[in-house]
Every structure is written in C-alpha cells, then in structure tokens.
Amino acid sequence: MAHIPDGLLSAPVLIGGAVLTVGGLALDLQRLDESEIPKTAILASTFFVASLVAVPVGPSSVHLLLSGLMGLVLGLRAIPAVFVGLLLQAVLFGFGGLTSLGVDLVNIAFPGVAAALLARLLLAKAHGLGAAAIGAGVAAFTAFTVVGTAACVSAALALSSADYLPSLRVIALTYIPLALVEAVITGFVIAYLKRVKPESLGLTAQPEGAA
Amino acid sequence: MTETLYCRDEADARPRLDRFDARTRIVTALALIVAALVVRSPFVLMAGLAGLVAFAWFCELRAKEIAGRLLHAEGFLLVLLILLPLTVPGPAALSLGPVELSAPGLDRALKIFLRVNFSALAVLILLAGMEPVRFGHALAGLGVPEKLAHLLLFAARWVALIKEEGLRLHDAMRARAFKASTSLHTFRTLGFFCGQLLVRALERAERIDEAMRCRGFAGRFVLAAEERPGRSDGLFAAGAAVAIIAAVALDRLT
Numbered sequence: 501m502a503h504i505p506d507g508l509l510s511a512p513v514l515i516g517g518a519v520l521t522v523g524g525l526a527l528d529l530q531r532l533d534e535s536e537i538p539k540t541a542i543l544a545s546t547f548f549v550a551s552l553v554a555v556p557v558g559p560s561s562v563h564l565l566l567s568g569l570m571g572l573v574l575g576l577r578a579i580p581a582v583f584v585g586l587l588l589q590a591v592l593f594g595f596g597g598l599t600s601l602g603v604d605l606v607n608i609a610f611p612g613v614a615a616a617l618l619a620r621l622l623l624a625k626a627h628g629l630g631a632a633a634i635g636a637g638v639a640a641f642t643a644f645t646v647v648g649t650a651a652c653v654s655a656a657l658a659l660s661s662a663d664y665l666p667s668l669r670v671i672a673l674t675y676i677p678l679a680l681v682e683a684v685i686t687g688f689v690i691a692y693l694k695r696v697k698p699e700s701l702g703l704t705a706q707p708e709g710a711a
Numbered sequence: 712m713t714e715t716l717y718c719r720d721e722a723d724a725r726p727r728l729d730r731f732d733a734r735t736r737i738v739t740a741l742a743l744i745v746a747a748l749v750v751r752s753p754f755v756l757m758a759g760l761a762g763l764v765a766f767a768w769f770c771e772l773r774a775k776e777i778a779g780r781l782l783h784a785e786g787f788l789l790v791l792l793i794l795l796p797l798t799v800p801g802p803a804a805l806s807l808g809p810v811e812l813s814a815p816g817l818d819r820a821l822k823i824f825l826r827v828n829f830s831a832l833a834v835l836i837l838l839a840g841m842e843p844v845r846f847g848h849a850l851a852g853l854g855v856p857e858k859l860a861h862l863l864l865f866a867a868r869w870v871a872l873i874k875e876e877g878l879r880l881h882d883a884m885r886a887r888a889f890k891a892s893t894s895l896h897t898f899r900t901l902g903f904f905c906g907q908l909l910v911r912a913l914e915r916a917e918r919i920d921e922a923m924r925c926r927g928f929a930g931r932f933v934l935a936a937e938e939r940p941g942r943s944d945g946l947f948a949a950g951a952a953v954a955i956i957a958a959v960a961l962d963r964l965t
Binding site (some may be wrong): 698 | 839846904
C-alpha cells in the first residue's frame with residue numbers, strides 16, 4: 501500500500517511531490533554518466549521483477565518495496581531507477597497513479613536512498629564483520645526505510661485532508677508486516693551478496709573462506 | 712506456470728486505439744485524470760465513469776480485465792471507504808443500530824471511489840495496452856529528458872529478460888519442492904532468490920556493457936520518432952477536450 505493512486509491527494513501535495521521529484525531527478529540525471537545508463541536500467545528492471553514476487557504473510561501477501569536494497573546497490577542512481585520502476589508499475593499494472601507519481605517517488609525512494617547512503621558509510625568501516633552480522637545490520641536499516649515510507653505516505657494523506665486522519669492509523673498498521681518481511685528478506689539478500697559478490701555493495705572481495 | 716510467485720496481469724493490446732499517436736493517448740489520459748481531480752460533483756463524476764466504461768467497451772476490453780485492474784487500486788480505498796463515513800464529523804445520513812454514517816463522510820467516500828476508479832480506468836484503457844518501447848519514445852517526444860527516456864527504454868526491454876531469469880530460478884526452486892509460506896525458510900529462500908537475480912543481472916549488465924561498447928555505443932541512441940499525429944489524433948483529442956470542458960463547466964455551473 502505504498503503506491504497512492506490518482507484521485508486521493510490534494511493539488512498542493514501532488515504539486516509538492518512533483519517538484520521534489522523533478523528536482524531529485526534533475527540532480528541525479530546530471531550526475532548520471534551516459535555509459536552508466538544500461539547498468540542502471542538493468543538493475544531497475546531487476547528490482548521491478550523482484551517487486552512482483554508475492555511474499556505470503558498469513559492469509560494475505562505483500563509485495564516488497566526493495567528501496568533500501570536499491571539504494572545500497574545503486575546509491576543515488578536509485579532515484580531514477582525507482583522512478584522508472586514506478587512509472588512501469590503505474591502504466592502496466594495499475595499500482596499507483598500518474599499524478600501521484602511524484603509523491604510516490606518521494607515516499608518510496610527518498611527514505612531508501614537516505615538510509616542506504618548512511619548504511620554504505622557504515623559498511624565501508626565494517627571490514628571484519630561476517631555476512632550474517634552485516635545482513636542483520638542492514639535488516640535493521642531496512643525496517644527504518646519502510647517506516648520512513650509509511651511516515652511519508654501518512655504525511656501526504658494527512659496534508660491532503662484532515663478527513664483522512666482517523667484512517668491513517670489503520671493504514672500505518674498495514675506497514676508493520678511489510679517492514680518486518682522486507683527487513684528480513686533484505687538482510688538475507690545482503691548476506692548473500694556479501695558472500696557471492698561483495699563488490700556489488702562497494703566492498704572489496706575477501707579471500708575464500710574468510711566470510 | 713508462475714501463478715504462485717508472480718502476479719500476471721499485463722494488459723492486452725488495444726487494436727482500436729493503436730492507430731492513434733502514443734503522445735495523444737498519454738496527454739489525454741493525464742487530462743482526464745486532472746479533470747477528475749477538479750470536478751466536485753459526484754453526478755458529473757458518475758457520468759464520466761459511465762462514459763469511460765462505454766469507451767472501454769468500444770475498445771473491446773473484457774470485463775474481467777477491467778475488474779482485475781480496478782481491484783489493484785482498492786487497497787487504500789477499502790480502508791478509506793469504510794472509515795470515512797464513520798469518522799468524518801457531520802449529521803448522520805444513515806444509522807445502523809449504534810453505527811452512524813455521516814453525510815459528509817459518505818459524500819467524501821463516494822467521490823474518492825469515483826475519482827480513483829475513473830483514473831485507474833483511464834490509465835488502463837489509454838496506456839496499459841501500449842508497448843513500453845512505444846511509451847518511452849512518446850515520453851521523449853513529449854520532452855522528457857533523454858537520459859530518463861533511455862533508462863525507461865532499456866529497463867522496459869530488459870524486464871522480459873530478467874523475468875525469464877527469475878522464472879528459471881523459480882523452476883529450480885520448484886524442482887526442489889519449494890512452496891512459499893510464512894516462515895523464516897521462505898524468507899531466506901526469497902532473499903537468496905533476489906540476491907541471485909541481482910548477481911545474474913549485474914553480470915549480464917557487464918556483458919551488455921561490453922557488447923555495446925564493441926559496437927561503438929557512446930551513451931546515446933538516436934530516438935527516432937516514427938509516429939506522426941494525424942487527422943484522427945486531432946479528432947480524438949478534440950473529442951476528449953470537448954468532453955472534459957463540458958464536464959468541468961457542468962460541474963461549476965450546477
């Protein structure tokens with residue numbers, strides 16, 4: 501439920517989201533070297549595919565956001581990558597909307613990228629740690645990312661109309677299982693990448709058997 | 712084949728719409744959604760939704776496809792539709808025992824329901840059936856930065872490949888009798904699935920990068936616009952514009 505559809509938010513919130521998105525994209529695209537476009541695109545499509553996986557939670561299921569993981573692997577390039585993913589999701593599958601695209605990008609990508617930039621700084625210092633410890637650390641970060649997204653979604657709705665305020669508690673509750681599942685799975689992904697391809701996380705490969 | 716892991720509901724092509732320029736379709740969809748945000752009267756919104764349903768029927772969309780798509784948008788909506796009539800203060804319109812549904816809350820919920828479904832239907836009809844490559848070229852034609860258009864075009868191209876990669880991994884998991892449930896084992900398996908998908912994608916990215924450099928790729932493709940808006944596009948856009956202006960005028964005057 502991180503994708504807010506068209507028709508819910510007020511014009512000032514939509515415009516605010518669009519302005520932040522255009523600003524973020526402009527800054528990022530300027531820094532994005534043209535030779536990096538294919539790699540960014542293929543990772544964007546990978547995250548798009550991975551977010552289609554339905555993870556069972558009790559009788560229901562959740563789709564992962566993977567914004568924290570994207571931030572870790574792609575850094576700032578995650579913002580255009582998430583944007584492309586959201587646009588494809590909105591157009592092909594009907595998750596989210598077109599006018600709310602800006603707000604959705606801010607809600608999903610910004611917390612992920614912010615947390616990931618912080619996590620990368622810490623990762624760079626975590627030389628001796630094993631894959632399990634790093635995975636657990638990243639899991640904690642990821643939970644915060646999802647909570648950040650929940651806070652942004654709540655703020656977008658609350659700023660749009662005071663009528664939404666009582667409903668926000670219920671909407672916020674639905675993020676708890678997502679935060680837990682996303683944290684655990686991202687932790688496992690990171691532990692896996694640390695063992696198999698540490699350079700994808702900006703780490704140097706360690707000799708066999710060290711991890 | 713993949714029902715357990717993936718949701719599969721990509722839309723079919725729209726033969727009756729494909730003759731129009733993709734840019735016309737994108738701009739019309741956006742205009743319709745913005746109009747739905749501007750209109751305040753539930754009756755005008757209802758008429759608009761009815762008009763769109765008729766248009767969907769004209770474009771030969773199946774009822775199943777429409778229903779499946781509209782259900783996607785309803786997660787948020789369900790919470791709001793139930794809670795708004797109960798929580799918005801105002802005179803009661805309907806009391807069911809101790810539960811009172813307020814009139815402004817019902818009005819709010821009805822409008823949201825109509826707006827969200829109208830917008831989702833507009834995207835479904837006009838955009839969902841469009842080839843992603845065509846969509847990317849049209850966006851570039853509408854002034855979206857070239858780097859972003861390239862990113863979208865490449866990503867749309869590779870989604871199918873990565874999905875195949877994911878299906879291969881999924882087949883391997885099923886061959887080992889993997890069944891998703893709410894358990895740490897499932898989460899670990901899906902974590903390794905995503906991790907392996909990423910590793911393969913990164914390696915594929917390196918191969919693609921080398922192959923493209925070999926062919927002299929310097930970071931730019933020429934985005935050749937093959938489409939030219941014709942007379943039918945003008946008629947289509949004019950029809951949509953008249954309908955939107957009439958709806959907004961009716962909404963403001965009544």
